[in-house]
Amino acid sequence: MKRFLRTFLSATLAASLLVGCGESGGDKPAESTPTQAPANNDVKPADSGSTDDGGEVDGGGEVDPSVSEGMKVGVSMPTKDLQRWNQDGANMEKELIAAGYEVDLQYAANDVQQQLSQIENMIAGGCDVLVIAAIEGSSLGEALDMAKENEIPVIAYDRLLMNSDAVSYYATFDNYKVGTVQGTYVKEQLDLDNADGPFNIEFTAGDPGDNNAGYFFNGAYDVLKEYIESGKLVVVSGQKTFEEVATPTWATDKAQSRAENIIGSFYANTDIDVWLCSNDSTALGVENALANNYTGKYPIITGQDCDIENTKNMIAGKQSMSVFKDTRTLASQVVKMTGQILSGTTVDVNDTSTYNNGVITVPSFLCEPVFADANNYKEILIDSGYYTEDQLK
Ligand code: BGC
Numbered sequence: 239m240k241r242f243l244r245t246f247l248s249a250t251l252a253a254s255l256l257v258g259c260g261e262s263g264g265d266k267p268a269e270s271t272p273t274q275a276p277a278n279n280d281v282k283p284a285d286s287g288s289t290d291d292g293g294e295v296d297g298g299g300e301v302d303p304s305v306s307e308g309m310k311v312g313v314s315m316p317t318k319d320l321q322r323w324n325q326d327g328a329n330m331e332k333e334l335i336a337a338g339y340e341v342d343l344q345y346a347a348n349d350v351q352q353q354l355s356q357i358e359n360m361i362a363g364g365c366d367v368l369v370i371a372a373i374e375g376s377s378l379g380e381a382l383d384m385a386k387e388n389e390i391p392v393i394a395y396d397r398l399l400m401n402s403d404a405v406s407y408y409a410t411f412d413n414y415k416v417g418t419v420q421g422t423y424v425k426e427q428l429d430l431d432n433a434d435g436p437f438n439i440e441f442t443a444g445d446p447g448d449n450n451a452g453y454f455f456n457g458a459y460d461v462l463k464e465y466i467e468s469g470k471l472v473v474v475s476g477q478k479t480f481e482e483v484a485t486p487t488w489a490t491d492k493a494q495s496r497a498e499n500i501i502g503s504f505y506a507n508t509d510i511d512v513w514l515c516s517n518d519s520t521a522l523g524v525e526n527a528l529a530n531n532y533t534g535k536y537p538i539i540t541g542q543d544c545d546i547e548n549t550k551n552m553i554a555g556k557q558s559m560s561v562f563k564d565t566r567t568l569a570s571q572v573v574k575m576t577g578q579i580l581s582g583t584t585v586d587v588n589d590t591s592t593y594n595n596g597v598i599t600v601p602s603f604l605c606e607p608v609f610a611d612a613n614n615y616k617e618i619l620i621d622s623g624y625y626t627e628d629q630l631k
Contacts, residue, residue: 305581306338309367312360313341313395316373317348320488320519321545322565323371326396329569330369337573348487350377357381361388367576368392374447375400375595391579393572394600398449401596407585408593408602409572411563413450416607417457417516420540423559423609424512425461427538435470437511440500441483442493442524444516449595451488454516454542455480462514471512474504485520493523501531509534515541518548518560525556544610544619549630552612559611562618567605575603 311334315327327343334341342360346353350373360368361384368385372378375398385392386404394408424430428437439462444451459478465471466478477483477500485493493515501510510532515521521541528536541548541560551557571586578585587601594600610618619625 302581303338305577306334308340309338309580310340310342310363310365311576312357312363312365312368313343314353314357314360314368314370314372315343315345316353316371316397318345319348320543321547322543322563325565326371326569329566330395330572333569333573334576337577339576346373348373350374354378354381358384361385361390365390367579369395369572369576370399371395372397372399372448375449376447378402393575393579395572396450396568398593398595398600400449403597405595405598405600406579407575407587408600409568409575410450410602410604411568411607412604413453414457414592415604416542416561416563417454417459418461419457419561419607419609420454420514420516420542420559421458421461423540423611424458424514424538425465427558428511430462430465430470433470435465436472437470438474438505438508439466439471439512439514440473440475440497440510441478442485442497442513442515442520443480443483444520445486445488446481446484447486448488451484451516452480455483458514458516458540474508474510475500485523488517488519490519490523490526493520494526495523497524497527498531501527505532505534510537511535512538513540515539517542518545519543521548521557521560522551525551529556542607544615544624546625546629549610549615549619549625552610552615553630555612559609561607562610563605563607564622564624566624571603571605 313327313330315323318324323345327345331341331343342363342365344356344360346356353373357368357370357378358381368390370378370392378399379402382392382399382402382404391406392399392404394405396410398408399405441455443455462471466473485496513524515524518541521539524539536556538558541557542563544560544562548557548560552560575585587603589602589604591599593602608618620627
């Protein structure tokens with residue numbers, strides 16, 4: 239049965255242009271015309287080509303519930319240290335079980351070797367599909383080769399798996415747009431087109447081993463670049479390349495110590511107006527550093543994920559916004575994709591040109607991020623059932 243399905247799969251998988259959890263209309267992500275997607279194994283670069291038509295919903299991809307019968311899905315998450323991955327893992331497990339799959343969910347404590355061996359165990363344990371959120375996108379080659387040898391389709395979850403042709407699909411949020419949402423928030427808050435300025439700004443970006451981190455940073459920087467070049471925004475530390483502002487493993491303590499150095503060295507006599515942080519774990523580090531070392535006016539601080547601590551800080555006025563990526567939406571999309579792959583039906587993708595992993599362009603489904611702040615968090619986070627009011631007290 240499984241072998242039949244896999245053979246069937248290799249021969250028939252196709253991807254088509256669909257827009258589901260988010261219409262991608264705008265700032266960057268390319269839409270594409272329907273295209274042949276790589277099958278799980280003999281993966282070839284997907285046709286690229288973009289259109290700006292925003293895509294259309296074709297409603298394809300109805301999956302017969304019997305598809306999940308006897309099927310096991312391996313879900314490999316990077317760490318339990320950050321709230322979001324616990325939520326992603328829990329949502330995936332819940333939804334896969336509800337759809338009738340057996341699930342092998344593992345967290346790898348941010349240790350690449352551990353993630354490698356967990357994935358190898360999933361393969362040895364008979365998983366039929368692998369869903370992987372990599373610690374380091376480029377470090378899982380061995381396990382991906384093994385998946386390919388065993389004809390197991392691989393879905394890159396949230397973070398792209400790099401330098402491998404064994405990646406069948408990618409499901410994520412529109413990473414560049416996450417950055418443009420942050421940059422646009424800053425631009426609007428400071429009214430950069432009309433205000434005189436100058437305003438002081440610092441950047442804190444993510445992990446260089448995570449392919450998403452560059453997209454986030456570039457998205458934000460591209461919005462603010464013209465104001466930096468004109469002198470309306472001043473990066474007082476002078477640190478404005480991704481390499482200079484990156485935070486290994488997205489660690490709060492590393493973001494905090496870099497922020498403490500910057501505050502100590504450059505902000506004894508002047509205020510910081512903006513601290514553009516790519517996500518919430520790094521924003522928390524900056525917020526800790528400011529709380530311990532800074533006496534000036536509190537800056538605009540951006541983030542991403544709407545983690546509980548950060549949402550509390552938003553309510554308390556210590557963080558200005560966070561980009562909300564509803565992990566329930568991503569999990570549902572990936573469960574749907576899994577069913578489509580296993581049944582050999584059309585797999586929903588809405589981008590076949592943006593995410594080249596160094597070897598192939600991986601057909602992707604991009605969900606839409608939105609921003610949350612103290613004004614709209616109730617509607618976005620509480621009314622939607624993401625958090626209860628008590629969790630944010
Ligand atoms: C995710 C972010 C997350 C970061 C740190 C990124 O790959 O897209 O949502 O904040 O990793 O875990």
